[in-house]
Amino acid sequence: MYVAVKGGEAAIANAHRLLADRRRGDRAVPALRLDQIVEQLALGVDRVMSEGSLYDRELAALAVVQARGDMIEAIFLVRAYRTTLPRFGYTNPVDSGAMQVERRISATYKDLPGGQVLGPTFDYTHRLLDPELAAGAEVETPAQRPVEPEAMPRVSAILAHEGLIEADGEMPLDHVPGDITREPLQFPMARDIRLQALSRGDEGFLLALGYSTQRGYARNHPFVGEIRIGEVELELDVPELPFAVPLGSIRVTECQMVNQFKGSAKAPPQFTRGYGLVFGQSERKAMAMALCDRALRAGELGEDVVAAAQDEEFVISHSDNVQATGFVEHLKLPHYVDFQAELGLVRRLRAEYEARENEDKVEEKKEAAE
Amino acid sequence: MRGQEAREQAGRKALMATLAHAEADEIARLWNEAGLPSEAELLRGPETGLVTVRGRIGGGGAPFNVGEATVTRATVRLPSGQVGHSYALGRDKGKARLAAIADALWQDPAQREAVETKLAAPLRAALDAARETRRVETAATKVDFFTMVRGED
Numbered sequence: 001m002y003v004a005v006k007g008g009e010a011a012i013a014n015a016h017r018l019l020a021d022r023r024r025g026d027r028a029v030p031a032l033r034l035d036q037i038v039e040q041l042a043l044g045v046d047r048v049m050s051e052g053s054l055y056d057r058e059l060a061a062l063a064v065v066q067a068r069g070d071m072i073e074a075i076f077l078v079r080a081y082r083t084t085l086p087r088f089g090y091t092n093p094v095d096s097g098a099m100q101v102e103r104r105i106s107a108t109y110k111d112l113p114g115g116q117v118l119g120p121t122f123d124y125t126h127r128l129l130d131p132e133l134a135a136g137a138e139v140e141t142p143a144q145r146p147v148e149p150e151a152m153p154r155v156s157a158i159l160a161h162e163g164l165i166e167a168d169g170e171m172p173l174d175h176v177p178g179d180i181t182r183e184p185l186q187f188p189m190a191r192d193i194r195l196q197a198l199s200r201g202d203e204g205f206l207l208a209l210g211y212s213t214q215r216g217y218a219r220n221h222p223f224v225g226e227i228r229i230g231e232v233e234l235e236l237d238v239p240e241l242p243f244a245v246p247l248g249s250i251r252v253t254e255c256q257m258v259n260q261f262k263g264s265a266k267a268p269p270q271f272t273r274g275y276g277l278v279f280g281q282s283e284r285k286a287m288a289m290a291l292c293d294r295a296l297r298a299g300e301l302g303e304d305v306v307a308a309a310q311d312e313e314f315v316i317s318h319s320d321n322v323q324a325t326g327f328v329e330h331l332k333l334p335h336y337v338d339f340q341a342e343l344g345l346v347r348r349l350r351a352e353y354e355a356r357e358n359e360d361k362v363e364e365k366k367e368a369a370e
Numbered sequence: 371m372r373g374q375e376a377r378e379q380a381g382r383k384a385l386m387a388t389l390a391h392a393e394a395d396e397i398a399r400l401w402n403e404a405g406l407p408s409e410a411e412l413l414r415g416p417e418t419g420l421v422t423v424r425g426r427i428g429g430g431g432a433p434f435n436v437g438e439a440t441v442t443r444a445t446v447r448l449p450s451g452q453v454g455h456s457y458a459l460g461r462d463k464g465k466a467r468l469a470a471i472a473d474a475l476w477q478d479p480a481q482r483e484a485v486e487t488k489l490a491a492p493l494r495a496a497l498d499a500a501r502e503t504r505r506v507e508t509a510a511t512k513v514d515f516f517t518m519v520r521g522e523d
Contacts, residue, residue: 032488050437053438054420054437054438054439054440055423055437055438055439055459056439056440056461058461059440059461060458078376082420082438085418085419085420085440086417086418086419086422087419087420087421087422087438088441088443088457089420089421089422089437090421090424091421091423091424091434091439092420092424093425093426094423094424094425094426094436096425096426096429097429097430100501100504101508102504102508103508103511110515111515114510115512116513117508117511117512117513118510118511118512118513119508119511120511125437132425142389142507142510143507143510143514144503144506144507144509145490145506145509145510146509147505147506147509147512149505150473152428153431154436156428156429157429157430158503167428167431168426168427168428168429168431169427169428169431170427170432170434171431175432176437177432177433177434177435178434179422179423179435180435182439190426190432192427192433192434192435193428193433193434195425195427195434195436196434196435196436196437199436199437200434200437210463220471227495228404229487231451234423234439234459236421236441236457238455240445240455241378241455242379243382244386245386245455245457246383246386246390246457246480247390247421247457247458247459247462248387248390248391248438248439248459249391249494250423250459251440252425252436255427256429273428275427275428275429277425277436278436279423279436279437285487293476294415314411343435352445
């Protein structure tokens, strides 16, 4: 027999109304506008776009405010929205070498074509809270240096000709890039599918795994070959036009991690690579992604799989924070019937246990008496 | 492909790129100032959908899917018969409609000049100026290394 229990409708409606009120907060404080979030909480918006796997600043900003600043809730909202839209196609692969660069650094080469360009970075700040910002002080306009445009080839391209570093990751020519939004995850998986999962993976989870590789779990001696942030053009092939149609540009962060490699039965000593590419400005995420990408190539490079960061199924199955939060948070939904069943079971087990205990005591007494 | 045809396609693509990058308000403002005709039959959309953005492993290797982006597109037919298309990132349907009309007008030899000079040129100038500003601001953060000699030799 199954008895459905109804109720809570009014409570739920009122809870949502209360949520809306608390979200708005003190009415004497002006309500946030989406453009304020887009402009002034830009990196939070970028994180929602990256892990929500949807590049749309305004939607991400709406999600942030609707979720009261809860990033994973915002990411969840964006993911849900994505499923309502038809798909027009796959863009041509972006060319990060042609990026309009806003930041570009290399930790391996001091002097490289295009140079070290810091851009709007938190690096070298003193991490002191700024009371002037709290007081709403105006900020200076940026300095300008009018110089001739200079090409900024990817560091990997510069390194390649010595032959001591592996090439960009190739796949067989007839390989069609896998798509985790279309096909369920299957293990083992090709590197392209892993990268798609990592690019939308939870920043905190990937950061912790990347950190674990540095601390000795799947040690792989990383250097930042290059990080670049900037806008890349998107183009889409469509049947109605004889050329790839330009869609505009998006900001991405790319990380080329270079790893020392002593060689194995499968590959000679060389520098191997890990790759990170994420929506928006997020070099922490791109770096973590690159560290995880490299660690997950253990099998391909003939390394022993000894640590969590090298375990493809472990990493990829748990990197998606929408799935993770869904399963963890579902625990708070009513489990009354499940729990009643478990309660009955535990009562029975306990009764059996106590009966056994009593029998044993009677037995002991008998033995003592004899 | 013949040279003429290639130039034609390059010009059309350049206009589409400019419109895709431009702000909707800016397109509408210039459109009204130029008095361009906005009468057109909608054949498709404007409709919003997704494109899956692709990157390359290592920057130049095999393609992989990075994530989705919103795109809005439209197709229109002018009373004079030309069919125009537009695609652009974002969800602005008004912009998609105007951009599709601009593409159609551009294909009309009698209108191309007006579209180029009154719409595309000012949009391009504004986009180029914004890009240049960003470039020189970025260039100001380039590190100039120098070496210091310490101690006596």
